[in-house]
Amino acid sequence: MHKGKGMKFVGDSRVSAERKSQIPKDYSEYPGRTEAFWPNFLLKEWLVGAVFLVGFLCLTLAHPSPLEGMADPTNASYIPLPDWYFLFLYELLKYEFASGPYVLIGILGIPGLAFGALLLAPFLDNGPGRRPHQRPIAVIMMLLALVSTIWLTYASAEHVDWEARAEMNKPVPPSEVQIDTDHAGYAVYESSCLQCHGDQLQGTSGVAPTLIGIEYSAEEIAKIAREGINSMPPNMFTGSDEELEQLVDFIISVNEQGEE
Missing domain, CATH: 1.10.287.980 (plastocyanin oxidoreductase)
Incomplete structure (x- = not known):
């Protein structure tokens, strides 16, 4: 039997003779405002993304995000955000x-x-x-x-006072000063301030800032002890004026030691 002999082609009425291929229509055939995906639309998307990225980078350089100190799992008073x-x-x-x-x-x-x-x-x-x-x-x-x-x-x-929160929760450097426990103001500090500011005046993350390296005068320290500041409420110190004077002198002596 020779190739091609005896073969007949039968048409199927279910298939249109004018059936088109599965190639999608050109974008210009759709109604409304249209444009080609490549390169017109994609180029606009890239340009918008590049402008946003540059603006975001400039914002982070001009105003960096405040970082907090290491997490302290023993601090039950810390309020996470x-x-x-x-x-x-x-x-x-x-x-x-x-x-x-x-x-x-x-x-x-x-x-x-x-x-x-x-x-x-x-x-x-x-x-x-x-x-x-x-x-x-x-x-x-x-x-x-x-x-x-x-x-x-x-x-x-x-x-939320973000600056105060970042200042209070910033990493506390290790103390390089020696605490004079024989100082008259240390006993006052121990009974009034140690619980929040630590035994080395190093502060407690999320509770109270360090008292080492502060730039307050004696009058400002005494005022803060009585009236509070930022998250520190007033009347935290309830001792006498003499005890307050001893406390202020103790804090200043520790800071003077650290400047030497």
């Missing part, structure tokens, strides 16, 4: 409807609904237009999410 990009969730847990017996609503319910809505936004508003007025559902949902996040972050951050 999340990073700035989670402050809006931290603030959300302060409201009655998202805290206490309703804490699951605050940590799972509301964030789950919010992020779930953003995930559904492309499916709820899938029109061909790209302008904001042509995508009302997606635009409204994004604006609500953006405004809510910014407001909650601002409300949480405005109540």
Whole structure:
């Protein structure tokens, strides 16, 4: 049997004779404002990303993030705070409807609904237009999410003295001074200040700063002991004026020793 003899071609009516290949249409055939993904659209994305990255790097150089000292697991008075990009969730847990017996609503319910809505936004508003007025559902949902996040972050951050917190929690260098336990003011320090500022005046991370290397005068130290400063409440020292004078003299003598 010779090749090709006896073979017949049968057409199938289910397949159109004008069937086109699976090549997608050119972008110019779609309605609305369109452009080629490569290189037009991708180049714009790269340019926006580069501008944002340079701006972010400049911000970190101009105002570096304050770092705290090493974590102290024995310090029960330390109040941890999340990073700035989670402050809006931290603030959300302060409201009655998202805290206490309703804490699951605050940590799972509301964030789950919010992020779930953003995930559904492309499916709820899938029109061909790209302008904001042509995508009302997606635009409204994004604006609500953006405004809510910014407001909650601002409300949480405005109540925190970040500089004072960083100063109080900064790493404490090891003390190179000798503590004169025979000094009259040491006994006053031991009964009034040692619990927070440490036996070597080195301070306690998250509780009280170091008293070594401070630049306060005797009058300023006495005023702080009576009236407090930053997170230190007033009336922490309740001794007599004579004991206060001895305490101030002791702290100054330790700092003078460290300058020698």
